[in-house]
Amino acid sequence: MDWLELKPEGLFCAPGAFYIDPLQPVAHAVITHGHSDHARPHHTHVTATPETLAIMHLRMGEGRAGHTRQPLHYGQVISVGDVQLWLAPAGHVLGSAQVVMEYRGQRAVVSGDYKRAPDPTCVLFEVVPCDLFVTEATFGLPVFRLPDPAHEIGKLLHDVRLFPERTHVVGCYALGKCQRLIALLRNAGYHDPLWLHGALLPMCRLYESLGIPLGELRSATVAQKAEMRGGIVLAPPSAIADRWARRLPDPVVCLASGWMHVRQRAKARGVELPLVISDHADWDALLETCRATGAKEIWVTHGREDALIYALGKMQIHGRALRLIGYEDEDEDVPEGGPA
Template sequence: MGQTPLLTFTDRGIHCPAGDFYIDPWRPVARAVITHAHSDHARPGHGAYLATPGTATVMRHRLGPIRVDCAGYGEAVTINGVTVSFHPAGHVPGSAQVRVEHGGEVWVVSGDYKTAPDGLSEPFEPIRCHAFISECTFGLPVFRWEPNTLVMARINRWWAENAAAGRVSVIGAYALGKAQRVLAGLDPSIGPIVAHGAVEAVNVALRGVGYALPPTARLADTTGADLRRALVLAPPGAVGSTWARRLGEMAEASASGWMAIRGIRRRRGLGTGFVISDHADFVGLTDAIRATGADRVFVTHGYTGPFRRWLEDQGYQAGVVETEFAGEEADVGADQGPDQAGDHALPTEPDAEGGAIRE
């Protein structure tokens, strides 16, 4: 009989048999270790939660009264003899990779991550390990992000042009993570920054644990010339809704990694799409995996088939993990308030071919 792996993959989620806890489980369990507060990773119904303070505050906002213990980055917690610690994932404020150590073996569950700094989230920290569980949402070479500063400069120019023409600027961005990332890079000298209620609720929660976000105004308090110069941050589902129509003449845009694919912009009817993602691009994924020094890599939610083949071509022992981590359809833009999952769902767009991966 072989030794039981440190982490196993079950119908409830990623399980540590030695410690008897789960990481980001999608069905109710007694003890859940949570990487971040998006709804596909932090679900209701668990007996006890362990998370970073930033993740815990948003979970309490989303899930109500829950039993949640907090651990800071790098702080070791022992669960039934297994050592667990959180390390920055760079995905959204408070997001973490989970390092699990027992019997001289180390596994790391990345959750969702990005390796490029965004000026708000805690920067990604590569962790040495024997086995690494990695997302690959954007695991094709076609996905390569520009620096955050360049994208934000483009957004500010677009806003300034609209303000000069007397048009309200509306950006659809996920209420947890993406909206705050855009907010942190805006130039408030252009005009007022207005946050949809779902976005502002997350802003308040994050400000409460020390994240420095620029001030935002309420729509009810912004009228006339001020509104025509404003930039409005709203969840994707609110753009084009009855709520948005009361803004008057407007210019709409979407902030998403999927904006790299022209067909999605066409289907959404958006003339403007800003390519900005809270997930690693192809280069970020491959660099992160190399930095772990892991021999075994398991990939989940994304272009798992071609990315696994690339890993095997590079000499890794690679596998695909089936999970229930999933976000809104990229070309629909449905939104569920502050607890949406982000950019996960794959588009059915032929521009992003699923063929062999080559650097």
């Protein structure tokens, strides 16, 4: 498919003259979601879902989230140059989208980051049949077969009941993971106030303004130590191991990430209760998604490329590693702003 090109700035759609999640400022960027490794500042024109545009504005401020911004709802088709362009749900975080392009009878889909598991805080992933599918592969190894998130939330609540005198502090990424954890806890019947590190509150307030209820949230940054005893505190992963966490009464250190499937990672980070909850597709979901699209060619943008390409070959699907550099693994700490 020669009308999609890999350039230093990122993946480029030549007949539409736009980039998808470019790594450098460009004239026209189509953004899949609001995480900072995909949504970068200073593009001239940005096309994305309304939710992603709102997230970019919150995180970057006026003028840095695109000089002009074009909201595009799921399924809304526009013409960009000679390309028909629309967005389909990716199920990763609120507003996350796959980029669907049609040109001269061919259809290409760029997944962005995605997951197949249901998530109360965002629209479920939608399979779009295509000729070319461009997929991530963050967890593209057979070892990554991840558990049901409800099971992991059950582990956390069981530990809270077992140690009512201790405070459970859960490391989680500020965009997507934090709000999903809150929604999963509420769905599991936990309706007590949740205490949040100051860096997590602005994004939660934005989610609520966009129609995602989260229940009672309180600031852990200004709370008295005794108030949080026996409670659940959510904080960025970097905060659970630094002096900020010392204000908590006898904390049980937890971390919610797909990487907690690897015991050595949990041990290295001093995590007492690892919670294997990922916002990315695991190995089985990656293979099932690639198969379901019907694509005969699949490009892998970042992650564990070689294993996935080998498995695709056994399915009679041609795979290609794009080896894009500049996209981070899940839960790598990226500053989100807000007070410490």
